[in-house]
Amino acid sequence: MTTSYRKRLTANDTGETGGHQAGICVPRDDDALLSFFPTLDPAVFNPDAWLLCEDDSGVEWRMRYIYYNGRLHGRNTRNEYRITHMTKYLRRWGAKVGDSIVFTNKSTPFHYGIRLEREADSMSAEEDPLPGLIILRGWKRVF
DNA sequence: AGCCATGCACCG
DNA sequence: CGGTGCATGGCT
Numbered sequence: 001m002t003t004s005y006r007k008r009l010t011a012n013d014t015g016e017t018g019g020h021q022a023g024i025c026v027p028r029d030d031d032a033l034l035s036f037f038p039t040l041d042p043a044v045f046n047p048d049a050w051l052l053c054e055d056d057s058g059v060e061w062r063m064r065y066i067y068y069n070g071r072l073h074g075r076n077t078r079n080e081y082r083i084t085h086m087t088k089y090l091r092r093w094g095a096k097v098g099d100s101i102v103f104t105n106k107s108t109p110f111h112y113g114i115r116l117e118r119e120a121d122s123m124s125a126e127e128d129p130l131p132g133l134i135i136l137r138g139w140k141r142v143f
Numbered sequence: 144a145g146c147c148a149t150g151c152a153c154c155g
Numbered sequence: 156c157g158g159t160g161c162a163t164g165g166c167t
Contacts, residue, residue, distance in 0.1 A: 012147050019148050020160065027144070046162080068162070076163060080144080084160065138145075 003036055004104040004142045006117065011097050014090060023064070023084030024101075027139055034081070036103075038110060040067040045075065051083070053103070053114040061089045061114070089114070102142060 011017045013024050027033060040047040048066035055061065064084045070076035086101075095101070098119035103112045 010146060012145095017147060019146095020150095020158095022148085022161075022163085025145055029144080064160090066161095070163080078163065087159070 002104050002106070004102055005033060005036060005139055006100045006102045006142045007139050008100045009090075009095055009097055010138065013086075014095055014097055015087065016097060021084070021087050023066075023082040023086065025138070026065075026081035026083060028079070028081050030139075032141070033139060036105060037065055037081075040065070040081070042067070042069055042072055045073050046070065049110065051112055052110055053089075053112045055089065055093070055114050055116075059092075061085075063089075090116075 007024055009024075012019050013021075015021050026037065037051070038049040040049060046066060046068055048064055051063045051065050053061045053063055063086055065081070066084065067081050068078035071079040089095075090101075093116045095116055096119070100117040100119075102115045102117055104115070105112055
């Protein structure tokens with residue numbers, strides 16, 4: 001039983017805006033999506049976990065899944081999940097704005113399959129057969 | 144909520 | 156010293 005989630009890449013995600021690639025944002029208001037990724041303890045300040053993501057060519061990339069939660073600890077205003085360490089992978093596959101990165105969970109915890117969907121391909125899957133399954137702007141579950 | 148941006152540390 | 160990522164602030 002596998003599940004996949006897709007995130008459409010923005011200019012900031014690909015580094016085109018000149019940002020230092022702090023990572024893509026993971027919406028925190030979707031329980032299914034949060035349980036899809038490892039649990040990060042809110043009681044811990046800025047907890048993180050390493051994801052082992054295997055791409056289509058069998059190469060495994062380590063990505064950092066982190067919960068910036070300083071707001072919960074009175075340290076700052078942050079309260080959001082992020083996935084960082086994607087720059088090498090994105091460059092390897094020449095990711096562009098509009099392309100999507102797809103995470104598919106494996107049977108082993110912390111292990112995921114990743115795939116880059118070109119804009120043209122993801123477009124066809126853009127019309128959703130089941131309304132209500134769209135997760136916010138960037139993220140969406142795929143079947 | 145989500146995307147854009149940056150000062151600094153670290154490391155090759 | 157340039158690239159990368161951390162942690163955070165800012166803007167919409």
